[in-house]
Amino acid sequence: MTADPLGPLLTLFATSFAAATLIPLPSEAALFAYVHVYPDRATLAVAVATLGNTAGGMTSYGIGRLVPQKADLKAVDLLRRYGAPLTVLAWLPIVGDALCVAAGWLRMHWAAVLGFMAVGRLARYALVAALSS
Numbered sequence: 001m002t003a004d005p006l007g008p009l010l011t012l013f014a015t016s017f018a019a020a021t022l023i024p025l026p027s028e029a030a031l032f033a034y035v036h037v038y039p040d041r042a043t044l045a046v047a048v049a050t051l052g053n054t055a056g057g058m059t060s061y062g063i064g065r066l067v068p069q070k071a072d073l074k075a076v077d078l079l080r081r082y083g084a085p086l087t088v089l090a091w092l093p094i095v096g097d098a099l100c101v102a103a104g105w106l107r108m109h110w111a112a113v114l115g116f117m118a119v120g121r122l123a124r125y126a127l128v129a130a131l132s133s
Contacts, residue, residue, distance in 0.1 A: 008034055012045060013052035020056025020090075020121075022097055027053055028128045035132040042129045049125045054118045057090050057100045061113055064104025075102035084112035088120035 012030050019027035027049060034045045075098040079086055087103050090096040103113045 008037070009044070009048050013048050016049040016052030017056040017059075020053045020096075020100075021060055024093075028124070031125055031128050032132040035129050039133055042133060046122070046125045046129045050118060050122045053091065053121045053125070054114065057087075057096070057117045057121070058110070058114060060097055060100035061104035061110065061117075064101035065107065067101065067105045069105075075099050076106060079103055079106055079108065084108050085116050087113050088116045090117045091121045091124045 012027075012034050015025050015030040016027040019025040031045055031049045035042045038045065075095070079099065079102050084103065087099055087108075090099045092099075100113075100117070
């Protein structure tokens with residue numbers, strides 16, 4: 001078993017967090033690289049990446065709660081139609097950020113958004129980890 005310094009895990013968390021905001025970072029590449037170096041720690045890496053990416057998405061959700069109610073967000077119509085389960089797609093580039101902000105703007109229940117968002121992100125990272133092994 002290779003020694004696992006905390007630095008790479010913190011970098012994975014930070015990259016995953018930032019990638020869930022408007023900052024375009026390749027969190028999948030960071031996860032792929034980590035799992036390549038530490039294949040026996042893939043589950044830990046998926047958990048850390050999911051936690052960081054979900055926290056970043058919830059930050060966007062929080063920002064959405066600060067947007068004045070008179071604002072017009074395109075993702076709002078989709079979320080009004082499909083509700084919090086649509087945030088399972090919050091991991092998608094560009095669209096995902098809008099879904100998180102719109103969910104906050106609509107004042108959707110944070111726990112529902114958190115749950116669906118985490119499931120979608122976990123599925124994506126589990127797939128990336130499986131492909132990198």
